Amino acid sequence: MSTPRIRVGNGCGFWGDQPDAPILLVQHGQLDFLTLEYLAELTMSILAQQRQRDARLGYATDFLEVLERLAPVWNSQPNLRVITNAGGLSPVACAERAVEILRQQGLRKRIGVVLGDDILPRLDDLLASGHVLAHFDTGEPLQHIRNRVVTANVYLGAEPIVLALERGADLVITGRVADASLTVAPAVWAFRWSWQDYDKLAAATVAGHLIECGAQVTGGLYTDWHTVPDLWNVGYPIAEINADGTVCILKPDQSGGLVSVDTVREQLLYEVGDLSAYLTPDVVADFTSLRLRSLQPDGVEIAGVHGRPAPETYKVAITYRDGYICSGQIVVTGRDAEEKARLCADIIRQRLRRAGMEPEQYYAELLGAGDTVPGVWPRTQPCEIVLRITAWDRRRTVLERFAREFAPLVTSGPPGITGYATGRPPVREVFAYWPALLDRSAVRPEIHILET
């Protein structure tokens, strides 16, 4: 007698992840659900820039390429469901393009679109009705930077995704949702768990947290990297979730990589805080309660996860304009490379000062001499150093001048400078991050359904 279970695979850990991973995972993973995660903390501001240039954009366009390649495989696995946050700032635009692609490929699918995370249009109303949206760390009220806000999105939970699945969606496209909720939703829907089944919700949350970064749980980043076979062909992770709330982390047969208690422990503690309280909109998961057990050859079973009711507030990710940044590089070679690199950094600063264009912030790193973590790596005497200088200023003009100061070093600096072939470094607008909290009652997720 077998317990009801589902297999959820995550084929994308961030926008820019391996293009072949989702297809390989679907081909070899025997999945019930494929999740694709595209939205890092600052992705929304990049999407905002794209939407500014073209109103039809504002979503993770890579997803459409995945969908095009996925369609033929999906045809032979008609029960597969796909859940993704590729919608970004424009879930409807993303879904409309998805409809076109699926129609072209002759696939009849129902698409559920989750809306309601984007609170930018409501921001002034929210502030006026007493929601301060204070900075999570500093307590500063949002009003101080209100006129510079570019995006404002609530991290929604699994509930609206479950509603979309209940309405028969084969593909669910969301904007901002908590990453783990992409995995929690199919489990809640498949097993009809209640929103008070805290331990089970917490177990699915652990599963989602473990697979959300793709190959990071299947051998990527692992400290003992030399023990990981065929990292070039690393298998993307599968969470096998049982109706009783136990979870197995696996990867496709024949794939490279490694799933072990050690790779799972490392990823469990990746980018988390209090280990007894991993907060999501669905539940608070206690990582200190769970047990890991090795399954041969490549798998880990997770049991005993405890959960508590979710917080009364949603996390909000706000981005705002914060000046300009520019980062340039040259390579300094030969004897005394370190001293020469320091001289180059000083030369640029002095020339900018002479021109009345010294940036408000100026930072030089001697890469190769230990500056990625300054003061920690043992200093060596390398024969070549990448000199990276980064500057920030409120004025774009200052940084445009800064960008012009690298090339002249080739003729008017110390000897042995090379590697300046990529042209002037670009000046970028900075979008800084403003985390905040918002009462759950102020947010109302909505579902739209489209058919192909």
Place this chain on the structure above:
Amino acid sequence: MRLYDLATARSGDKGNHANIAVLARSAQAYEFLRHYLTPQRIADYFATLSPRHVQRYEAPNLLGLNFILYDVLAGGAARSLRLDSQGKALAVALLEMEIPETTSSI
């Protein structure tokens, strides 16, 4: 001996803060590291990054210690002037920490 001999590690970012997870290779190593790897020792090791505060969380079931280093990323992913604006290099840097043989007896 260095920390790598006793533990694995992984680091990442949370806004302007970094976390470094340290996973002991044995129960014995965990007991030692729980005493040896104090928040103060981590703060001293990364003194050049000027952490405002170091908080430690423990998970004995995973033989794991999680350190949050507050305000060490010089503004975080988009705003930081540093190359390692997301703290990706902190774990491998911490694993180079020298552990005095006499203190560990492992």
